[in-house]
Amino acid sequence: MGIAISALSKLGLPGMDSLSTDQVYKKYFGSKNIKNYKDFHRAFVDLCSDFNLVMPGKHFTIQATEIEKFYEKWPKGTADPATESKRKELLAKFMKEQVEEYKTSSRAMMLTGVTAPPAAILIKKSGEKVPQLKMLRIDLIPNVVFVPAFTVLSLIGVRILKVTGTTRATP
Template structure:
């Protein structure tokens, strides 16, 4: 079956043996060209990042993948065991857990409750915001805080997608 991913330092995938990963994404697929190999690799990465909600992994650049393909993958002819070992070695070295900057979340979590109270007080004198008085503070403050944290998450995801 193969070793579990946790042995490679990739947390969360300890229940999926490496043999299954290789068999599902590479064993029976045509990977004779870099384009075919890259498509299989992208499919693997997409599923890799969706298995654990909230858990993301930084994957190697296309140049690193191409180097692995040219220097290693192409040179192994027909030996699935060697391809599997080479691929798992590449994954162990090049895939890492995505880093997250928590300061944005902390600032949103600290500032949002005070902002919610200020917004609600301001709403008493502005006709368009008068309806905020209908929502009790017990509901309004946590919902406003949650919306602020979700906004911080969206901003961080947008920034990350701009700078690979």
């Protein structure tokens, strides 16, 4: 459905872009009584969480410090139509400028995916001779189960290392 709306707005039909912006704004910010940064941050995180759930395959991220800077610009006060339209415009502009696609290290994932199955077989073969691995009894696990499980766990490990590395790098 989003593709249809974006395609129609690219064709020049008026109001299609603002229709979706109005709906998003009303759902996450318009109906909620935002009094402080904590309320605003909760509404914004809900918006980002739902947005990431809807988008297949792609995930988007934003720096927490940018959200705080944006809240300082956020017009406070009553919910009159002029303030609401200004808030809507600011939110749309902010989302276009600051929200970025979260990119994983595809190279690390590919290298792990290619090297994990041979490594699993080598570990299983060495498990027959190395006393430290022999006590784990890896040789009892069939290759059909061990190799895919080892590969998936390796890919999960790479993903966790990437996520912890990016969260530590952010201020």
